[in-house]
Structure formats: structure tokens, C-alpha cells
Amino acid sequence: MGERVLQPVMFSNNGQQQQQQHQQFQHGGSGGSAPSTNGQSDWFSGSGNSNNMPSSHSNGPMNSSYNPNFNSVPLSSSSSSSIGGAMTGGPIGGGGIQGGPMGGGGPDYEDEPPLLEELGVNIDHIIAKTKAVMNPARIDEHLMDDTDMAGPLVFGLILGVSLMLTGKLHFGYIYGFGVFGCLAISTIVNLMSKEEVETWRVFSILGYCLLPVNILAVLAIVVNLQGPFGMFLSLLTIGWCTFASTRLFDRCINMRQQRYLIAYPVALLYSCFTLFTVF
Numbered sequence: 178m179g180e181r182v183l184q185p186v187m188f189s190n191n192g193q194q195q196q197q198q199h200q201q202f203q204h205g206g207s208g209g210s211a212p213s214t215n216g217q218s219d220w221f222s223g224s225g226n227s228n229n230m231p232s233s234h235s236n237g238p239m240n241s242s243y244n245p246n247f248n249s250v251p252l253s254s255s256s257s258s259s260i261g262g263a264m265t266g267g268p269i270g271g272g273g274i275q276g277g278p279m280g281g282g283g284p285d286y287e288d289e290p291p292l293l294e295e296l297g298v299n300i301d302h303i304i305a306k307t308k309a310v311m312n313p314a315r316i317d318e319h320l321m322d323d324t325d326m327a328g329p330l331v332f333g334l335i336l337g338v339s340l341m342l343t344g345k346l347h348f349g350y351i352y353g354f355g356v357f358g359c360l361a362i363s364t365i366v367n368l369m370s371k372e373e374v375e376t377w378r379v380f381s382i383l384g385y386c387l388l389p390v391n392i393l394a395v396l397a398i399v400v401n402l403q404g405p406f407g408m409f410l411s412l413l414t415i416g417w418c419t420f421a422s423t424r425l426f427d428r429c430i431n432m433r434q435q436r437y438l439i440a441y442p443v444a445l446l447y448s449c450f451t452l453f454t455v456f
Contacts, residue, residue, distance in 0.1 A: 298327045306385045313424040321429035324377040329355075329384020332391055339394035340453065347453050358446040359383050365442055366426070369435045382429070383446065386422040389414045390450045402455045411451045418447040 293300065306328060309316045333355060337348040363379040393414045396402070402410060422443050423436045432439065 297325055299323070299325065303328045303331075306381075307388060309425070310385050310388045310421045313421040316424055316428045318428045321378055321382060321425060324375060324381045326377065326380060326384070329381060329387065332384060332387045335391050336387065336394050336450070336454075339391065339398065342398050343394075345453070350453060351450070354446070354449050355384070355387075358449070362439070362442050362446065366430070366432070366439065369438060370430060370432055372431075374430055378430070382422055382425045383443070386418045386425070386447075387450065389417040389421075390447065390454060393451065394454045397454055407455055411455055415444055415447050415451055419444045 302323060302325060305317075306320060309320055333351050337351050340347050340351075359380045360376070362383065363374070363376045366374050366379055393402070393410060396410065401407065419440050423440045426439055427433045427436045
């Protein structure tokens with residue numbers, strides 16, 4: 178019952194206050210002090226008096242001093258600076274939009290290595306290994322520390338293209354005999370060596386030493402090798418490949434005492450490639 182008595186009294190007080198404010202507003206030009214409508218804008222801009230601050234107790238939902246231009250009230254300098262700081266110092270890279278990855282501060286591509294180096298293809302090493310096969314007497318013991326397969330794959334491709342120019346399509350034979358022959362020789366080398374030898378290193382040595390067979394295949398395009406001259410070139414090619422590979426095994430894998438044992442299976446492997454080339 179107490180709540181039912183208080184509610185109409187409070188409502189009547191609010192109604193009387195609104196009526197008095199309305200009368201003061203109408204008679205404001207005759208010396209009365211009308212309620213300032215600029216109080217709210219002064220309060221929001223920071224230049225108004227504290228007495229002009231709106232009160233939630235005196236202004237009801239139907240307050241006549243409501244400012245309809247509230248949306249057009251200018252923001253203060255502190256508010257604008259905080260909004261500007263959010264645009265320039267946001268979570269995007271410390272400098273906001275200007276200093277983030279979208280504003281010129283992206284990754285630096287100048288310090289990245291070349292594409293061939295990322296793929297493991299080193300042109301300088303390939304040239305050095307090719308020179309070692311051409312001149313087996315001078316071989317560095319650290320020449321085969323990086324077991325790249327780019328050179329052997331290229332030499333196998335060149336051999337297949339050279340044979341194709343003579344009317345022989347032997348890509349499958351080349352890579353088939355090459356893979357199984359290298360696996361067999363790798364097993365023999367690991368059985369005779371005191372230390373474990375990587376299979377990829379054996380592949381790399383035998384693949385680079387295929388270069389003399391490539392030279393013989395290029396000569397087969399213009400010269401008929403099925404004769405005494407071709408037989409002589411074939412034996413010279415097999416001996417060259419065998420000597421170069423055994424020198425690489427000797428210098429790079431430290432198998433000097435076993436080099437003659439390795440020479441026999443290596444000579445058989447290169448004899449197969451020479452037969453592909455001549456016949």
C-alpha cells in the first residue's frame with residue numbers, strides 16, 4: 178500500500194516541476210531566467226560551468242530542456258586524440274595502418290636466398306664436380322660433402338635426349354639401371370667401408386661420372402660407333418668413368434685400399450650405359 182501512495186505523489190511532483198519549467202521558459206524574455214539549453218553542449222565541450230550540468234533527478238523523460246542537436250555536439254580535443262591514437266597506434270604493427278605490414282613495412286625479400294639455392298641446386302658445386310670428373314687426378318676430399326642430385330638427374334636427361342636423337346627411346350632403361358645399379362653399389366661400398374656411407378652420396382658420385390657416356394652419346398649422333406672405332410671409344414669411355422668414380426670413392430669416402438674391388442662393379446654398371454649408346 179505504501180508504494181501505491183508514493184507513486185502518484187512522485188508523479189505529481191514531476192508534473193508540477195515540468196509545468197513550472199514550461200512557464201519559466203515562456204516568460205524568459207521578461208527578466209526571468211530560462212533554463213539554458215546550451216548547458217549540455219557546454220558540458221560536453223568542457224567549457225561549461227559545473228552548475229549547468231544536467232541532473233538526472235530534475236529532468237525526467239519528458240524534460241523540455243532536451244537538446245535536439247546532441248548529435249552535432251563537437252567532440253573535445255581529448256576524445257579526438259584518443260580516436261586518432263587508435264587509428265595510428267592500433268594492434269597492426271605498432272604504427273597502426275601506416276607502420277603495419279599493409280603500409281610498407283612488409284617482409285624484406287632482398288635478404289632471401291635465390292630460388293635455386295633453396296631447392297638445393299648450387300651451380301658452382303655442379304661445375305666443380307664436373308671438372309673433377311673431366312680431370313680425376315685433382316680431386317678435393319671435401320668435394321662430395323654436399324650430396325646433390327641435380328647434376329646426376331641432368332646428366333641422365335641429357336643422355337636420354339641424345340639417344341632419342343639417334344632414334345632410341347631409352348629413358349626407362351637409363352633411370353631403371355641407374356637406380357638399381359646405384360643401390361647395389363651402395364650396398365657393396367657399405368659392406369667394405371669402415372664407416373657408414375650415405376646412399377645419396379653414392380648416387381651423386383656415380384651420376385656425375387656418367388659424363389663421359391654423355392659425350393659418347395653426342396658423338397653417336399654424327400658418327401657410327403658400330404665398328405672398330407666405336408669399340409675403341411666405348412672401352413675408353415668405360416675406363417674413364419670407372420677411373421673417375423674410383424678416385425672419388427678414394428678421396429671423398431677414404432676407400433683407397435678397396436678401390437680396385439669397387440672398380441669391378443662400377444665398370445659393369447657403365448658398360449650397360451655404353452651398350453645403350455652404341456647399339
